[in-house]
Amino acid sequence: MTIGGIIAEKVIDHHYARVAVECGLDPDTKSKAKGSDLKDFPIERARYRRYVPWVVAEMAVVASYGWVVQNRVHPAVPLIMQFLACTLSTLMSHTASALLVDIFPDSSSSAYASGQIARCGLSAISALVLQSLVDAVGRGWYFTIFSLFVGLTGIVSVYISLWKGMAWRRKRLGNL
Structure with a gap:
């Protein structure tokens, strides 16, 4: 989690700076748009820039984890997958x-x-249904179905946010 957090900080800052430059703004962290200043800044694009490949990678890792556990490979492999x-x-x-x-x-x-x-x-809902679904379909298929469900709904959510996010923000900020 620590490594993911460190990487996230770098990725988030880098993507913000790239989108700021694309929009003709100074990417300096001291001049970042905040609050109502974001009304005309595509913050969704800045945050979700190249996000979908991470989701796809997560889907592949989670699905693979299920099959690795089901096939009882060497314990080092599931630990690396985790x-x-x-x-x-x-x-x-x-x-x-x-x-x-x-x-x-x-x-x-x-x-x-x-x-x-x-x-x-x-996560609680997933934990609630986990064992009964694993018993019904096996670990490999459970984690495959889980990764597809979470990943595909995540990708759809990202694209909806990219498509409608700025308009929703402008509408909300106009009503404040």
Whole structure:
């Protein structure tokens, strides 16, 4: 998780700077757009820039993990897969959390907390159904189905955010 967080910090800052330059803005961290300044800045594009490949990589790692465990390969392999899955999920979680904080700067703690509540709630539901689904389809298929469901809904969510995010922000900021 620590490595994922360190990578996320670098990736988030790099992507913000790239989009800022594309928009003709100074990417210096001291001049980052905040709050209502984001009304005309594509923060969703900055945060989700090249995000989908990370989701696809996470899907592949999680699905592979299920098959590795099911086939009882050497214990080092699932440990490496867990390391990769945790690193990728932390990177993606930090990226999404940064977007929430960017969109709701006046209530950033509440925005971050709501994202964590949603994430933990979905994790609890997954834990609730895990054993019965594993018993029904096996570890390999469970993790494949799980990775497809979470990954594909995540990709759809990212594209909806990229497509409608700025318009939703402008509408909300106009009503404040």
